[in-house]
Amino acid sequence: MxxxxxxxxxxxxxxxxxxxxxxxxxxxxxxxxxxxxxxxxxxxxxxxxxxxxxxxxxxxxxxxxxxxxxxxxxxxxxxxxxxxxxxxxxxxxxxxxxxxxxxxxxxxxxxxxxxxxxxxxxxxxxxxxxxxxxxxxxxxxxxxxxxxxxxxxxxxxxxxEARPADGTKLVESFIAATVDGDVQGLEAILTEDAAIWADGGGKAIAAREPIFGRGNAAHYLAGLAAGPRALTARLSVVEVNDAPAVLVHEAGELTAVLVPEIHGTTITTIRAILNPDKLAYLRSQLG
Missing domain, CATH: 1.20.140.160 (PhyR, sigma-like (SL) domain)
Structure with a gap:
């Protein structure tokens, strides 16, 4: 060879x-x-x-x-x-x-x-x-x-170590509740100590501090759905890092990836990558 x-x-x-x-x-x-x-x-x-x-x-x-x-x-x-x-x-x-x-x-x-x-x-x-x-x-x-x-x-x-069998369905429910701004629906999906970590790297609008707690996380997500950018955003579910994740496209451009961490039938953590530099490799994979 x-x-x-x-x-x-x-x-x-x-x-x-x-x-x-x-x-x-x-x-x-x-x-x-x-x-x-x-x-x-x-x-x-x-x-x-x-x-x-x-x-x-x-x-x-x-x-x-x-x-x-x-x-x-x-x-x-x-x-x-x-x-x-x-x-x-x-x-x-x-x-x-x-x-x-x-x-x-x-x-x-x-x-x-x-x-x-x-x-x-x-x-x-x-x-x-x-x-x-x-x-x-x-x-x-x-x-x-x-x-x-x-x-x-x-x-x-x-x-x-264990990937939940119904992860995709749970993420789809998460998307539906987020898009509808359904705070109660989100609270039913999130654990009491849920956390949101957002990586914008100073190059995209993102929370610079983690958001902790079921209520805070649910209201934060519902607030995103009420923003003007949500009107044109397209959300889809794709396997990212061996887990169902949410891709956010705006005007055909990938602008964010939300990766929920699932335990059982609930979401404990949401990691959101918005830094455009960190999305470049994924964009190349998705074509």
């Missing part, structure tokens, strides 16, 4: 690693470009998959280190970039069970090395020895990094 074909074959898995590591599809694509340049200029390697995984993971660790400083200066809440997973023609999010927005937000609690070891083990089944080889540390250190990650995340990760 020639170099290009080998890289193309490995690409879906490499993107999946980079996206989970960075939470940004655009950054993951940049990492893969850097990795390809190193791949094309390398000496012969015995195990291409292992070599490429090592390069991509360590490039991501370097980017995460600098990204933390940028995210501290970010305007309003920072959320991951959404990706479409319904068709996933390129395998962009292999093993989708660890790609939910909530899970990616949870990973933000980890240091870059902890995140690397956790992602490799939880999403791709790497042993501690395999992870140690990727990071260039001894096995005991890799094991310690993994257990530190577990301690930081705690039991919260269990929330994202």
């Amino acid at each position: 020639d170099d290009v074909a080998e890289f193309v074959q490995q690409r879906p898995r490499l993107f999946a690693i980079a996206y989970r590591m960075l939470g940004e599809a655009s950054e993951a694509e940049d990492v893969l470009q850097d990795a390809y340049l190193r791949w094309s200029g390398r000496a012969t390697v015995e195990t291409p998959a292992a070599w490429l995984t090592t390069v991509v993971t360590n490039l991501c660790i370097n980017r995460l280190t600098s990204a933390r400083a940028r995210r501290e200066r970010y305007v309003g809440p920072w959320l991951p970039e959404p990706v479409a997973t319904g068709n996933d023609p390129e395998g962009a999010v292999e093993l989708k069970d660890t790609v939910s927005l909530g899970f990616l937000v949870l990973l933000e609690k980890l240091t870059p090395p902890e995140r690397a070891v956790f992602v490799l083990r939880e999403a791709f089944g790497y042993t501690h020895r395999d992870s140690a080889e990727v990071l260039g540390v001894d096995e005991a250190h890799a094991r310690q990094l993994y257990h530190r990650a577990l301690a930081r995340i705690g039991d919260a990760r269990r929330r994202f």
Whole structure:
């Protein structure tokens, strides 16, 4: 197999690693470009998959280190970039069970090395020895990094392990209640401690502080439906990050993605991405 074909074959898995590591599809694509340049200029390697995984993971660790400083200066809440997973023609999010927005937000609690070891083990089944080889540390250190990650995340990760069977119907009910400005209908769908997080990045109108509580969230959503922009908005349901999400189009342009986090038959959290830069990759996927 020639170099290009080998890289193309490995690409879906490499993107999946980079996206989970960075939470940004655009950054993951940049990492893969850097990795390809190193791949094309390398000496012969015995195990291409292992070599490429090592390069991509360590490039991501370097980017995460600098990204933390940028995210501290970010305007309003920072959320991951959404990706479409319904068709996933390129395998962009292999093993989708660890790609939910909530899970990616949870990973933000980890240091870059902890995140690397956790992602490799939880999403791709790497042993501690395999992870140690990727990071260039001894096995005991890799094991310690993994257990530190577990301690930081705690039991919260269990929330994202099961996808509700009726999620799409619940999201459709959420859309109907929002469009109608039905506060009571929204309150029936939301949990008492529901929260809304909106990422406008200073480039789109969005709440700069999270909105907490069933009543506050319901009135906020109903208020959006009463605004002038709602008259021309078109809402649809598409699978985003392995969950049913609401796409908002205005004048044919994707302007927002709302991703509800569902527990049982209710919605606990709504993550709204409005920053146009963070919607670029999803736009390219949707065509």
